Amino acid sequence: MTQNLYKKDAYLKINTSKVIACINNVVILESSVFYPRGGGQPGDTGTLSWGNQVAKVIDTIINETGEIEHILSDESPIPIIGETLSAEIDWDRRYLHMRMHTALHLLGSVLQYGVTGGNISTSKSRLDFDMEEPVDKESVTHQLQKLVADNHAIHSKWISQKTLGEQPELIRTMSVKPPTTDQDIRLLEIEDVDLQPCGGTHLKSTGEVGQIRIGKVEKKGKRNRRVYIELID
Ligand SMILES: [Zn+2]
Numbered sequence: 001m002t003q004n005l006y007k008k009d010a011y012l013k014i015n016t017s018k019v020i021a022c023i024n025n026v027v028i029l030e031s032s033v034f035y036p037r038g039g040g041q042p043g044d045t046g047t048l049s050w051g052n053q054v055a056k057v058i059d060t061i062i063n064e065t066g067e068i069e070h071i072l073s074d075e076s077p078i079p080i081i082g083e084t085l086s087a088e089i090d091w092d093r094r095y096l097h098m099r100m101h102t103a104l105h106l107l108g109s110v111l112q113y114g115v116t117g118g119n120i121s122t123s124k125s126r127l128d129f130d131m132e133e134p135v136d137k138e139s140v141t142h143q144l145q146k147l148v149a150d151n152h153a154i155h156s157k158w159i160s161q162k163t164l165g166e167q168p169e170l171i172r173t174m175s176v177k178p179p180t181t182d183q184d185i186r187l188l189e190i191e192d193v194d195l196q197p198c199g200g201t202h203l204k205s206t207g208e209v210g211q212i213r214i215g216k217v218e219k220k221g222k223r224n225r226r227v228y229i230e231l232i233d
Contacts, residue, residue: 003031036062151207
């Protein structure tokens with residue numbers, strides 16, 4: 001299985017790794033800083049470089065066996081198995097995803113309803129809530145901005161599946177279940193704000209989210225409010 005370096009340190013931008021498999025335009029490495037599509041967060045893009053060759057990674061996914069597949073553009077050169085190369089993500093894009101992803105945790109702590117879906121992009125992101133009440137956009141924006149201004153520390157904790165099974169209340173998201181392939185589950189803790197299982201990439205503190213606001217709120221059925229957030233700067 002590919003060693004997932006982003007899980008331990010989301011701020012890693014580049015690593016050196018050997019190619020262990022290469023099928024058509026899909027490259028699998030021993031270890032990778034690339035985040036594979038999942039939990040509503042897009043897969044990373046970036047480059048694989050060796051010698052004077054540069055291949056463009058247009059998407060990253062994880063396959064059933066837990067290997068990270070780096071998908072190259074059609075015109076990219078293809079490395080050979082055993083090649084040592086440098087893998088570098090498009091950091092500006094990933095960092096926006098980290099700000100958005102962390103902001104969605106804050107949104108989930110302000111609107112304490114079941115979450116039935118979500119999606120992240122660099123320009124806007126959303127969560128779907130199992131709720132009937134209208135959303136007071138100004139009030140929620142104000143609460144989000146306070147959580148950012150208070151700069152809460154964020155870190156990961158690892159617990160066993162058994163412990164999580166004994167504390168099912170930790171799982172707030174109804175559709176986005178934590179991955180069950182790992183022995184231990186990662187809990188994301190935003191100090192004094194939120195604690196829940198999550199396998200995504202997060203910031204070190206809420207202050208890095210920067211200025212955010214609630215965008216559109218859509219009514220998607222009687223018990224579903226789709227709430228968008230936008231980064232202001
Ligand atoms: Zn998360």
